[in-house]
Amino acid sequence: MSTSHDGLWGIGELAARAGVSVKTVRFYSDGGLLPEAARSAGGHRRYGSGSLERLRMIRSLRAMDLPVSAVRRVLDEDEDTAGRAGGALEDAVAGQLRTLGSQLRALRWREAALRSVQECPPAERPARLRLVGAVTSPPDTAPLARFWRGWLPPRMPARSVTAFLEVAVPQPPEDPDPGQVLAFAQLYAMVSRPCDGSAGQPQPHAHRDAGARESAVLYAGLAEAYALAATEMRGDREPCPGEALDGFVDAYASARTTADTPDFRRALSRQLAVDPRIDRYWELTAELTGPPEPTPGAAHDWLCAALAAETGTALPA
Structure with a gap:
C-alpha cells in the first residue's frame, strides 16, 4: 500500500496502516482528535504521515481507558512540547491509576461480601445477603x-x-x-x-x-x-x-x-x-x-x- 502523489493518505490507507477500522478513524476525526490534512476534489478525507503516529498514540491512551477529554489534553501538550512527555500525560496516568485503585478496592469488597454469603449455612444466607448488601462497595464510613x-x-x-x-x-x-x-x-x-x-x-x-x-x-x-x-x-x-x-x-x-x-x-x-x-x-x-x-x-x-x-x-x- 503506497502513499499518493501528494504525500497524503486516504482514510482507508491510514486505517489499514494502523490496523483499525475506517469507522474508528472517522470517529476520532469527527471528535477532533485526528485532524485531516486536506480533502480530495471528491470531498474525501486526506491525512498526512504524522497522523499514523497520532492515531497510534490515541489507541494507546484509549486502551488505558482514558476519557476522550484526557486524550485530547495529552495530544495537545504533545504537539506543544514536540513529542516530549509532559504533565498532562502524567496527570492522566495518575488519575487513571486512582480510578482503577478505587474499582479494584470495590471489587475486593464485593468478592469478600459474596464469600461471606457463600460460606455461611444455607438457612442463614438470605439474612446475610440483606446484611452485607446494605453496605456499599467500598463502604462509606x-x-x-x-x-x-x-x-x-x-x-x-x-x-x-x-x-x-x-x-x-x-x-x-x-x-x-x-x-x-x-x-x-x-x-x-x-x-x-x-x-x-x-x-x-x-x-x-x-x-x-x-x-x-x-x-x-x-x-x-x-x-x-x-x-x-x-x-x-x-x-x-x-x-x-x-x-x-x-x-x-x-x-x-x-x-x-x-x-x-x-x-x-x-x-x-x-x-x-x-x-x-x-x-x-x-x-x-x-x-x-x-x-x-x-x-x-x-x-x-x-x-x-x-x-x-x-x-x-x-x-x-
Whole structure:
C-alpha cells in the first residue's frame, strides 16, 4: 500500500496502516482528535504521515481507558512540547491509576461480601445477603461518624470531635476477608438504627451537662488515659490502680471542676457502671482493625474495672 502523489493518505490507507477500522478513524476525526490534512476534489478525507503516529498514540491512551477529554489534553501538550512527555500525560496516568485503585478496592469488597454469603449455612444466607448488601462497595464510613456525633456532647469543639472520630471510626481494610466485611456490615446495621429501641441516641450521663470547654477537657484527658491503659493491656496486666487510672479520673474531675477524692471516685464508678454502653461497637471495630491494638472501648472498660476494683463498686453483669 503506497502513499499518493501528494504525500497524503486516504482514510482507508491510514486505517489499514494502523490496523483499525475506517469507522474508528472517522470517529476520532469527527471528535477532533485526528485532524485531516486536506480533502480530495471528491470531498474525501486526506491525512498526512504524522497522523499514523497520532492515531497510534490515541489507541494507546484509549486502551488505558482514558476519557476522550484526557486524550485530547495529552495530544495537545504533545504537539506543544514536540513529542516530549509532559504533565498532562502524567496527570492522566495518575488519575487513571486512582480510578482503577478505587474499582479494584470495590471489587475486593464485593468478592469478600459474596464469600461471606457463600460460606455461611444455607438457612442463614438470605439474612446475610440483606446484611452485607446494605453496605456499599467500598463502604462509606459517614454513618459511623454520624453515630458518634450523636453520642458526643453537642457543644464539643469541632477540633476535639475530629480527633475523636479519627480514633473511633475504623477505616475499612483495602483487601478485606469475609469476616471483616461481615463485621463492617454489622457495624453499619448497628449505627443505622436507634440504640436499644429508643427514639434517639442515648448519651452517657457524663456528657449531658458538659459545655464546650468541659467536653474538650474531658475527651483530651480520656485520650491520654486510654493510651496509658492500652500500654498496660498490651502487657496483659489486669485492671489496677496507677497512672492510667489517675489520668482517667482526673479527666472527669477536671471537666467538672471538682477535686479527685475517694468520694468522687466512688460516685464516678457508680455512674460509669450504669451509663449506656456500646461494647458491641468496639468488638466489631477490633475485628476490622485486628489485634493486638486495644480499642478505646476496651481501654475504657479496663479503666472502669480498675476503678471498680479500687472503690469496691460492683460492675454491671
